[in-house]
Amino acid sequence: MAKGGYHHGDLEAALVDSAMQVVLSDGVGALTVRDLARTIGVSPSAAYRHFPSRDHLVAALSLRAREELARSMLAARDAVPATGPKAGRSVRRFEAIGRAYIRFALRQPRLFEVAFAPSSVPPPAPEHPSAWGVLVDAIDEMAAMGAIPAARSADAPLVAWAGVHGLSTILTASKLPSESGLHHSGDEAMIDAVIDAVIRSLR
Amino acid sequence: MAKGGYHHGDLEAALVDSAMQVVLSDGVGALTVRDLARTIGVSPSAAYRHFPSRDHLVAALSLRAREELARSMLAARDAVPATGPKAGRSVRRFEAIGRAYIRFALRQPRLFEVAFAPSSVPPPAPEHPSAWGVLVDAIDEMAAMGAIPAARSADAPLVAWAGVHGLSTILTASKLPSESGLHHSGDEAMIDAVIDAVIRSLR
DNA sequence: TTCACGATGTGAACATTGTTCACATTATTG
DNA sequence: CAATAATGTGAACAATGTTCACATCGTGAA
Secondary structure, eight states, X not given: OOSSOXXXXXXXXXXXXXHHHHHXXXXXXXXXXXXXXXXXXXXXXXGGGTOSSHHHHHHHHHHHHHHHHHHHHHHHHHTSOOOSOHHHHHHHHHHHHHHHHHHHHHHOHHHHHHHTOOOSSOOOSOXXXXXXXXXXXXXXXXXXXXXXXXGGGGTHHHHHHHHHHHHHHHHXXXXXXXXXXXOOSOHHHHHHHHHHHHHHHTO | OOSSOSSOSOHHXXXXXXXXXXXXXXXXXXXXXXXXXXXXXXXXXXXXXXXXXXXXXXXXXXXXXXXXXXXXXXXXXXTSOOOSOHXXXXXXXXXXXXXHHHHHHHHOHHHHHHHTOOOSSOOOSOOSSOHHHHHHHHHHHHHHTTSSOGGGGGTHHHHHHHHHHHHHHHHHHTOSOSOSSOOOSOHHHHHHHHHHHHHHHTO
């Protein structure tokens, strides 16, 4: 809380917050230690008291992004009404999770990008909440409710993750040729197509 | 073919080739115009006679990588023996294509990375051969042979692409938590799981 | 309270990068 | 053979990540 003080008070948080702003608007490629220090009003070298390198800063942002992704999956899952038979409900919860994953990528492509950006810095501890964990739980729930055969539940998380993550990266990268005969109307239609296919593959 | 000449002869090709070497061994992040010029034995500014910016060079490499990917898909497809009923054969060809896609990513992760690296430079013309085109053709073939219902063939390319591309990016990024209860033995087992699931979803 | 010390921030450097520009050299073509 | 377009050079500029000696501040031990 220093006013014009020599010390900032909480530079580390300020760095992460400011960096997040830059990532959200211009992508992780536009992230610069010097520019960050400039906007915070601190010397470039001050940042190195809190992060040993730019990559470590990015790794922190990446972790935070993955946690936000997992949280938005959880929120979507818990928003599913608890009505009707439990088996159907478990499937609806699973669907909501997958949809939330892809929607997150579409709404915050820069955040999604940094969440899975390759980094030389290894992720620290198991994350809470973790997107993978949420997925696995949802599939276990479906198996427990008899919505999918138990034999499928071993491969199911990988299959679901692949489909959902694949569509997300495809849509955010926009590397899909827009002509090519086959053309889908909107993003939501594509999401439905992939999620329906994933569920179909689990029967 | 100039020896010690002032002009290089074919700097553009030399640049692309040398850049490809760097990408293959150290990734696109390690690509540097100056270092490239250094190893070729030419001044940095000479490169700018052939590529208006580093990004344009990367875009050229990206295009080349995508074409190589498509070619390796085609090769795998055409290696499937032409025995047995045609419907089953069309499915086997489709499987081979998907497997080739993922194996390409695993064998040449740096190439795969640059193939889909986000670039500010738009891809030039429709590519030949294109991975998307190969996929669509294979699915049309399955539908024509009655191996999958025609109703599925509209969404099928997107679904297949998502699954196969998703697993590829997951495996090359190694962002899959190695513990997490569920654990698959090897890469080939994961490939089988995803490809089987994709085909199951097409029924 | 004082004061020494660890934590945090500063400024000036260094090496490196992408990119530009005026100029030099070569190939090509009228 | 001469003019011109293509190609390469060298020196610059601005920017970046990172380091290091030094300055300043907060805080706990005496």
